[in-house]
Amino acid sequence: MSLDVTTQTTTAAPRIPVGRTRGIGVIMLAIGLFTALVFGVGSGFGAHSSLTFNPVSLTNAPWHVGTLTLLTAWSNIVLGVAIVALGLDVVARLPRRGVMARFGVVAVLFFVALLLWAARTTGPSQINFVNLTAILIGSSALAMVLIFGSLSGVMCERAGVVNIAIEGQFIGGAFVGSMVASTTHSFIYAAIVGALIGGALGLVLAFLSLRYLSDQIIVGVVLVTMLGSLSSYLNLQVFTPFPQYNTGNLAPNLPIPLLYKIPVIGPVFFDQTGFFYLMLILVGLVSFALFKTRWGLRVRAVGEHPQAAASVGIKVIGVRYANVIMGGAIAGIGGVAFMASQGQFQPGYTSGLGYIALAALIFGRWRPSGAVVASVLFGLSVYLADNLQTYQVPVPTEILGMFPYVITIAVVSGLIGRVRPPAADGLPYRRD
Amino acid sequence: MPESTPRRSLWTRLTGQSPFVVTLFALVLGLVVGAIVIITTTAPVLNAWRGFFSGWGAPGHALKVTADNVGAAYRIMFTGSVFSPATLWHAITTGQGWSNALTPISETLTYATPLTIASIGVGIAFQTGIFNIGANGQAMMGGIAGAYVGTLIHLPTVLHLPFTLLAGIAGGVLAGSVPGLLKAYTGAHEVIVTLMFNYVVSAILLYTLLSTALQAPGQQNDIARTLDPSAQLAPLFGTASGLRVNYGLVIAALVVLFAWWFLERSSLGFEFRVTGANPQAARASGINAKAVIILVFAISGGLAGLAGVTELAGFYKTLDGGFLVGNAGIGFTAITVSLLGRNKPIGIVWASLLFAALGVGGRAMQAATGIPLDLATVIQSAVVLFVATPVLVKEIFRLRTSPTAALQLATKGWGS
Numbered sequence: 001m002s003l004d005v006t007t008q009t010t011t012a013a014p015r016i017p018v019g020r021t022r023g024i025g026v027i028m029l030a031i032g033l034f035t036a037l038v039f040g041v042g043s044g045f046g047a048h049s050s051l052t053f054n055p056v057s058l059t060n061a062p063w064h065v066g067t068l069t070l071l072t073a074w075s076n077i078v079l080g081v082a083i084v085a086l087g088l089d090v091v092a093r094l095p096r097r098g099v100m101a102r103f104g105v106v107a108v109l110f111f112v113a114l115l116l117w118a119a120r121t122t123g124p125s126q127i128n129f130v131n132l133t134a135i136l137i138g139s140s141a142l143a144m145v146l147i148f149g150s151l152s153g154v155m156c157e158r159a160g161v162v163n164i165a166i167e168g169q170f171i172g173g174a175f176v177g178s179m180v181a182s183t184t185h186s187f188i189y190a191a192i193v194g195a196l197i198g199g200a201l202g203l204v205l206a207f208l209s210l211r212y213l214s215d216q217i218i219v220g221v222v223l224v225t226m227l228g229s230l231s232s233y234l235n236l237q238v239f240t241p242f243p244q245y246n247t248g249n250l251a252p253n254l255p256i257p258l259l260y261k262i263p264v265i266g267p268v269f270f271d272q273t274g275f276f277y278l279m280l281i282l283v284g285l286v287s288f289a290l291f292k293t294r295w296g297l298r299v300r301a302v303g304e305h306p307q308a309a310a311s312v313g314i315k316v317i318g319v320r321y322a323n324v325i326m327g328g329a330i331a332g333i334g335g336v337a338f339m340a341s342q343g344q345f346q347p348g349y350t351s352g353l354g355y356i357a358l359a360a361l362i363f364g365r366w367r368p369s370g371a372v373v374a375s376v377l378f379g380l381s382v383y384l385a386d387n388l389q390t391y392q393v394p395v396p397t398e399i400l401g402m403f404p405y406v407i408t409i410a411v412v413s414g415l416i417g418r419v420r421p422p423a424a425d426g427l428p429y430r431r432d
Numbered sequence: 433m434p435e436s437t438p439r440r441s442l443w444t445r446l447t448g449q450s451p452f453v454v455t456l457f458a459l460v461l462g463l464v465v466g467a468i469v470i471i472t473t474t475a476p477v478l479n480a481w482r483g484f485f486s487g488w489g490a491p492g493h494a495l496k497v498t499a500d501n502v503g504a505a506y507r508i509m510f511t512g513s514v515f516s517p518a519t520l521w522h523a524i525t526t527g528q529g530w531s532n533a534l535t536p537i538s539e540t541l542t543y544a545t546p547l548t549i550a551s552i553g554v555g556i557a558f559q560t561g562i563f564n565i566g567a568n569g570q571a572m573m574g575g576i577a578g579a580y581v582g583t584l585i586h587l588p589t590v591l592h593l594p595f596t597l598l599a600g601i602a603g604g605v606l607a608g609s610v611p612g613l614l615k616a617y618t619g620a621h622e623v624i625v626t627l628m629f630n631y632v633v634s635a636i637l638l639y640t641l642l643s644t645a646l647q648a649p650g651q652q653n654d655i656a657r658t659l660d661p662s663a664q665l666a667p668l669f670g671t672a673s674g675l676r677v678n679y680g681l682v683i684a685a686l687v688v689l690f691a692w693w694f695l696e697r698s699s700l701g702f703e704f705r706v707t708g709a710n711p712q713a714a715r716a717s718g719i720n721a722k723a724v725i726i727l728v729f730a731i732s733g734g735l736a737g738l739a740g741v742t743e744l745a746g747f748y749k750t751l752d753g754g755f756l757v758g759n760a761g762i763g764f765t766a767i768t769v770s771l772l773g774r775n776k777p778i779g780i781v782w783a784s785l786l787f788a789a790l791g792v793g794g795r796a797m798q799a800a801t802g803i804p805l806d807l808a809t810v811i812q813s814a815v816v817l818f819v820a821t822p823v824l825v826k827e828i829f830r831l832r833t834s835p836t837a838a839l840q841l842a843t844k845g846w847g848s
Contacts, residue, residue, distance in 0.1 A: 212823045218820050222817050223813075225764055225768070225813045226810060226813035228809075229813065230806070233469065233806035233810060234473065236804040237474070352631055362624060396643050398639040399635065402632045402635040402636075405631045409620070412620040413620035413625070
């Protein structure tokens, strides 16, 4: 094998040259001008865009809010000017921190402008309003799954093991989740079994990469391939002859009294499935545990410098095993959550969500909070890419679908801000 | 031979350091995993086991049903991908039905052709210590570029076919140079960049199929125009033979020769291997690391692009949205094939023949026994998991383990 680059000396991350930050500022300026000119001036000064705030499903509707009608041109010019201002700020001050955050804001403003432009009256679209709440609810389901996946990545990679098999854990969780939920009619059991299967896959990854020092990336890639084909095989062998094991698994919403009545925010945050609330709890838990507890300090030490951690008596291998299994379990629950948002299992329907979760982890700088923000942004972009066709706008939505990937490539190349993975992430560790 | 060396039996010599033996045992373990999957999911087998204690003959019956089902699956996998003794004998004795007898092996060769080319690209990158996980995207890009030249430009065959293939290579080089340049100049980790770039290219593919002149006229779906006959790779034995194996096989053979010469004989190939074996030593001896990274991605991507365009021109003839998308993608299989072949050109040839045979045989198995084709992919991934953990295989089969073997597959992390 030629991959035996065992002891790479990890030098300090090179300081990002000023030119790159300026470059991203210029890109932001260009996006702002594009928004103001094409989406603003280009839509004509007579056009209106309507925003509605009532969710499509009216079972737990919030307090009614009227429709907001905006002049498309002027609102988009305002949005464009805001983006230009952010870009100018970056170009002029070359800030060391927060460029990624500013870029995230720019992306959201751009999405809003795109929606306003797409739904303008006297425009090409058949749907002449933007249902902001529906869009947020739809993308929150995707963001939830991405957050489960990226939290799993945080758990594994902070301890120094690259978990590229998130996609496989999603598939495994979704498959057994559907089976258990159909037979027991309990999403709690489904989540438990999903966590078990995800944890088992994590155990395989940990076992092969920690005990036998296999390449973590190879094991991850192969696990994804294996789970993909195994689930498709079992789907034909089990679910096709017995469809009753794979049906009617849409998780019910559990509205939180009163809070769900707040317009816009209420249906998005307080009228969700149990998986969503579990995700919120997990984010807080992982965040707190990783950065505020002794346990978290140990995990981070193992991920940054396992030799040093071992020298103060931390059991490096044990910590890694525990974290990879817990991370796998979280991703497994994410798979169940995805299945519960779709109602059933279908082979291949995670379609790369696990890799977007990996991207969100990287864009979020290996932090739970960052991963949440990145997942929300990516969830929104994926949702829009999938659903803009319904607006029948002449925009190639495939371009929008690239967004998470392009942005992640830009981030790892240091074009936007700087990311630094845990120093020992993916490196094999031997006790001697 | 000095007297002091103890005589070793054939078994111990076979089971010593040879990576070939590990691969063979990994294959056995992969087939065992496949058999377990068949046994636990096939209704007749399960029913037979359910009646295990129902009578004196029941245990024997259960074992027999199991052996019959697993045996039938693997037998059809073999006869469907290599040859079937009956039809071959029929062809030899009567002189007729040769096409029928040769179809399985022709199919295997057809599937192995692009797989070999792409895996060699991945293997060259591996040998340089570069993990090119983006062969999928690069092959797709090759397919897109080849489809443009093959459908929208009209030329005589002598010019058209070479231009189509060159366009495919150029597309692959283009897609490969993105991670190459980014890694060389910004230090971006190639695994992340190539992984993400696969999906970027999927989006580009969809866009070109839906919104450009490539889309077949009058089509609403993601289907391109069909390649001009002058841009297609003709069947090796003529259309009349009915065998699908095509001149892509010749291209694959040339690629294997080129790769062998490049890695074993050329000075650039030597620099590549030194960089892969020890980057510090390579830098110390004056090898330009940046140039090596950019070049290896160009070559790896170009080969993946060639694989994509070969698959298009020799097999599919029409580009569509399903081309190389998802798990069926050639790029991920190429990674596993390259690992199985230990990144050496000859090893890769055997590995891709094996994987193609598993795939083709899986199709025959699905048609004959109803066991889904995906079993073949399960076996493939299990084999590679075992190959990637040689120590585990040696422990299972009680082979001797060498102390260095443990670190053979150690890698570098995100951070490096």
